[in-house]
Amino acid sequence: MTRSVWLKADDAVGDWEARKRRITAGLEAGVDWVLVDESDVARVRELGAVSIAAFAGDDVHVMDAEEPEAADPDAVVVGKDGEGDGTVDLPTDFSGSADLTTLRRTDGPAGAYVRILGEEYETFAEEAARDADYTIVVGEDWQIIPLENLIARIGEETDIVAGVQSAAEAETAFETLELGADAVLLDTDDPDEIRATVEARDVTEREHLDLQRATVTTIEQTGSADRVCVDTASMLDHDEGMLVGSMSRGLFFVHAETADSPYVASRPFRVNAGAVHAYVRTPKGETKYLSELSSGDEVQVVDTAGNTRKAIVGRVKIEQRPMFRLEAETDGGDRVETLLQNAETIKVATGEGRKAVTELQEGDEILLYYEDVARHFGEEVEESIIEK
Secondary structure (H helix, E strand, O other), rough: OOEEEEEEEHHHHOOOOHHHHEEEEHHHOOOOOEEEEEHHHHHHHOOOOEEEEOOOOOOOOOOOOOHHHHHHOEEEEEEEOOOOOOOOEEEEEEEHHHHHHHHHHOOOOOEEEEEEEOOOHHHHHHHEEEEEEEEEEOOOOOOOOHHHHHHHOOOOOOEEEEOOOOHHHHHHHOOOOOOOOEEEEEEOOOOOHHHHHHHHHHHHHEOOOEEEEEEEEEEEEEEEEEEEEEEEEEOOOOOOEEEEEEEOEEEEEEEOOOOOOOOOOOOOOEEEEEEEOOOEEEEOOOOEHHHHOOOEEEEEEOOOEEEEEEEEEEEEEEEEEEEEEEEEEEEOOOOOEEEEEEOOOOOOEEEEEEEEEOOOOOOOEEEEEOOOOOOOOOEOOOOOOOOO
């Protein structure tokens, strides 16, 4: 499931300058959507690239032939100043609902905004979900129980967007019933809370890998080869690196160049990843050849505990360098290998801690990601492939 963060920025926030400050903070933090009034759509387009949902006015918005395309929202939302937010009483018979009628008449992506003021509003949200691409639910006295109910009942019919006011509430919404809400609608001016909520979204997207130890069986010098340095557009932490290897089933953890040395300054954005033929793991669990990487591609960054995140490649440097051949054996007896540059700055994670490849010895235990699968064009396949 792909999660998203919506930022509420309608006229309830304040005047345009107040709304603009909130939207700008959201853009800088990396929110996915902003929810505004229709009259602000064109102004938001001028601020930056973000998906825009707009509360519908009295009538469903219909594009005028001369109206600039930028004024058209990506989704229309009904419910403000109507039945959804309690301004107008809910009808006893939903077939007479003005909000639902407007929702059904809306062309293109549409959403319903519902404040959960009681059980009848849960029922109203369920009815709206039949036609809404996005069902925005904002809890009042009760938040978790209504959200659990709605996830269980309509979670497969619509994208549920849960109203929150903090990153902590967002984390809870993303985790509710293990499935969690598809998105959160954040209502705050605090830039720190906005950034933390985006971070909470990113954490839910991250894969966790079970890394294992393998025993070094061979470490030997070879000739020179074309070596690839992957320079990311992110600063990497001391315990982070990438998974690379000559065999897709066994990828070695190689540390980023975050450590200082007497001769070379640290490069905390760089992983000296090996020869051009080797695989590197990407954020979607696939692999790419190191030789294929270029600026703008995504790679997976992993730490020694198996926590992952994605990073953008800023630059790839390919140069001829002397190499080591590194072979290791898993607990199951499978042997995997890779080529790494013969240099003190290239380090791997061992049972004794961080160690340069130039100091590795047979019998050392190194960190590895192992999966007994075959791959074709980077994707898992069910077939027999021999790699040696």
